[in-house]
Amino acid sequence: KGLFTYDPGFVSTASCESAITYIDGAKGVLLHRGYPIDQLAKQSDYIELCYLLLNGELPDANQKKQFETTITYHTMVHEQLTQFFKGFRRDAHPMAILCGVVGALSAFYHDSLDISNPRDREVSAFRLIAKMPTMAAMCHKYSVGQPFMYPRNDLNYAENFLHMMFSTPCEEYKPSPVLAKAMDRIFMLHADHEQNASTSTVRLTGSTGANPFACIAAGIAALWGPSHGGANEAVLNMLDEIGEDSEENIQHFIAKAKDKDDPFRLMGFGHRVYRNFDPRAKVMKETCDEVLAELGLENDPQLHIAKRLEEIALEDEYFVQRKLYPNVDFYSGIILKAIGIPTNMFTVIFALSRTVGWISHWKEMVSGDNKIGRPRQLYTGSDSRDYPSK
Ligand code: CMC
Numbered sequence: 001k002g003l004f005t006y007d008p009g010f011v012s013t014a015s016c017e018s019a020i021t022y023i024d025g026a027k028g029v030l031l032h033r034g035y036p037i038d039q040l041a042k043q044s045d046y047i048e049l050c051y052l053l054l055n056g057e058l059p060d061a062n063q064k065k066q067f068e069t070t071i072t073y074h075t076m077v078h079e080q081l082t083q084f085f086k087g088f089r090r091d092a093h094p095m096a097i098l099c100g101v102v103g104a105l106s107a108f109y110h111d112s113l114d115i116s117n118p119r120d121r122e123v124s125a126f127r128l129i130a131k132m133p134t135m136a137a138m139c140h141k142y143s144v145g146q147p148f149m150y151p152r153n154d155l156n157y158a159e160n161f162l163h164m165m166f167s168t169p170c171e172e173y174k175p176s177p178v179l180a181k182a183m184d185r186i187f188m189l190h191a192d193h194e195q196n197a198s199t200s201t202v203r204l205t206g207s208t209g210a211n212p213f214a215c216i217a218a219g220i221a222a223l224w225g226p227s228h229g230g231a232n233e234a235v236l237n238m239l240d241e242i243g244e245d246s247e248e249n250i251q252h253f254i255a256k257a258k259d260k261d262d263p264f265r266l267m268g269f270g271h272r273v274y275r276n277f278d279p280r281a282k283v284m285k286e287t288c289d290e291v292l293a294e295l296g297l298e299n300d301p302q303l304h305i306a307k308r309l310e311e312i313a314l315e316d317e318y319f320v321q322r323k324l325y326p327n328v329d330f331y332s333g334i335i336l337k338a339i340g341i342p343t344n345m346f347t348v349i350f351a352l353s354r355t356v357g358w359i360s361h362w363k364e365m366v367s368g369d370n371k372i373g374r375p376r377q378l379y380t381g382s383d384s385r386d387y388p389s390k
Pocket of ligand 1: 009193196226227228229231257258264265266267268269270271272273322324327328329
């Protein structure tokens, strides 16, 4: 001991310098390239945010149009990739499929894998941002046994995703503007969050010189866990488990979350960095109210349970002392469910949204002075000993 700084969970270790996203957890501030997340979520859109995260500045009208055209140019996936999907069991979790097919992209798009070439890096970024909705929707279509829907380049990013999710060759799905906007906002609120577990995984993987598709596949695997991106699915499962909208049931789950002998945690609550409030959660809650009002679901029992859980927790000494607040995923699942998205797709949607953040960090890292990531350890095993003679 003494040779290395010991920081389990990297609670106080900065692993890199970055100019992409700033978080002040004590004040509940989240800025992308200097712009507050609530202003972006209300005034911008996902495509513009992608440009901002990747390039550092907001696009002018021409730059935005050109960027949008480039992204739509890449929305289709290689037809052979459909065979890859068909190798999975129909009941596979869509995140399991996504890990596999995104990793497989490096087998299909190896014409842009020279990571020392800025143009190749850019093309890989465009391909990932453009193809993620297509592949995410394919995961869903495969699991419900429906034909894959090709992307429609006349639709915007969110509308096109919803089209590929819900249209069929027999019937075109047309989302209301409120639902399409809510989808776009969910993408925006998940777009980047500095050095979280999955982004750090992407950086660590990328530091070895691995190709961007392999790096993003590693990020997707890290995102899957319930402490990270899997939380949105876990919230809905928790609300399902609470079941009936009764005070007794809600209090029972609050008590479980506080019980140190019970591993259960209130899902969608708490954050490593935010110790005041998660600014994304505030916008998400407003969006949730808008979507449920649009659909006439204001009296949705799960929304009521979620709001009551939040009320109780915010007044309870256990949560107050530990500075535990609803995070981005406390309300996202209720919106996704109202849009008609099955629970097992929630984390896939997080992965789709976060792809731009991952690839922006990867690009920033490989464009600068990159040193291979190689943490050390405090060894706790046996001293050197002789192999027993036979
Ligand atoms: N319910 C009950 N107790 C909690 C919770 C919770 N959701 N979160 C933290 N605690 C308690 C924890 O037991 C500990 O108590 P004590 O000091 O008595 O031992 C204290 O609060 C500090 O917790 P921690 O585990 O040291 O905090 P962390 O920073 O390591 O973990 C977290 C952060 C997000 C993993 C955790 O709060 C959690 O598991 N939350 C539920 C899962 C969740 O919603 N994750 C999504 C995060 S936001 C989306 C994303 O970016 O991935």
